[in-house]
Amino acid sequence: MRLDLLTALNEERKARRAAVLVTDLADGDQRLVRAADIQRDPLADALDERLRMGKSGTIESGGKRYFLTVQAPPARLIAIGAVHISQALAPMAKLAGFDVTIVDPRTAFATPERFPDVRVIAEWPDKVLPELGLDRYTAIALLTHDPKIDDPALNLALEAECFYVGALGSRKTHGKRLERLAAAGLSAHAARIHAPIGLDVGAVSPAEIAVSILGEIVLSLRKKPLRSEKDRAA
Template sequence: MQLAALTKLNAARRSRRAAVVVTDLADDEVQVILEGEPVSGSLGEETAKVFRSGKAGTVDVEGRSLFLNVHLPPPRIVVIGAVHISQALARLAPVAGYDLTIIDPRTAFATEERFEGVELIADWPEDVLKDHPLDAYTALAAVTHDPKIDDFPLSEALRVGCFYVGALGSRKTHAKRVERLKEMGRTDDEIGRIAAPIGLDIGAASPAEIALATLAQIVQAFRRRDLVTAV
């Protein structure tokens, strides 16, 4: 592999663009193909397949044995609420390979000092999500406890099909939230996707433990996603 090819690949990965690396196992020739780039013939068909499946593998194209490695954008986490749990989650997420953004309009919470080195946006989710839309590669965790802040992004996450939607709060709090989301036009099926109370049941007590339980639940939602859509 040439450094130029690796540089092109890494630039694509940094800007959340999908890429396929084609290696000819016979002569060590490497080609980096970005999603959307035109590729003709059977290599084009094979490339399209791995972009869809996300699974690397070896294929035979015109008598050549090619290894196709696929790099899809890493899933990211959007957290609504710059609270104690978010401080821990912001440190855990990068270790697991997740990009993380925190949104909270309350400037008392969303301070640089509490979230050093974290992407933090001190504005209303309604305004932020216009420029940073949620997508299927995004997990949304709403942890402010405040309907004025949490409800809109929760509804939006369900609407666009975020692979994970979690909301902090007791069962009683959640029951009221369900009613509000219905009034916002969300269906029962959509609302049923919300993980509430948030996080895997590991008996988490401290904010850091709740963050860990939430991250584990996000990983589970992402890794089991294929099994669900493959049916």
């Protein structure tokens, strides 16, 4: 691999942009195709498909074998609420390879002391989430129990087609959330919300609930192809 290609590949990842490295397995010839340039590439269809699946692999085209190194942006977890569950969830998710950010406008909660080694932003979600740039490679966990904080984040996460949207709260709380969603004209997305949040592992403590949430996030990431709802409908 040429060093300039390796550098470019790493740069695209840092910028959270998808890219595919194409290697001709017969002669070692390589090129890097950025997401924005895929449509102009001779292998456009194959690159597009692989990127949607988020899987590297070998393809054949015109009598040649190519290996496609697919680089989707690293999965990211944004937890809304610098609460007790988040204190357990943040290090666990980090260990599992997620890029973790905590957002909570309440400055008493959102402190670096409570969240060492994790990015904590003491700001309202509707201000900071557009700056963070939500995408299909982002998971959102709503953990505040407070509609003033959770709801704006929920609406933005649904709009951005985040691969996982989970919301803490009882069935009753979620019922009220769905009513507010309907009032905002977003009922069509209701089925995408994981609520009550987390896999049913009988979790009791904050750390156990964090395990159940992380398990559900991994399930959403690995069992469902990361593709657009629009594509799926087509």
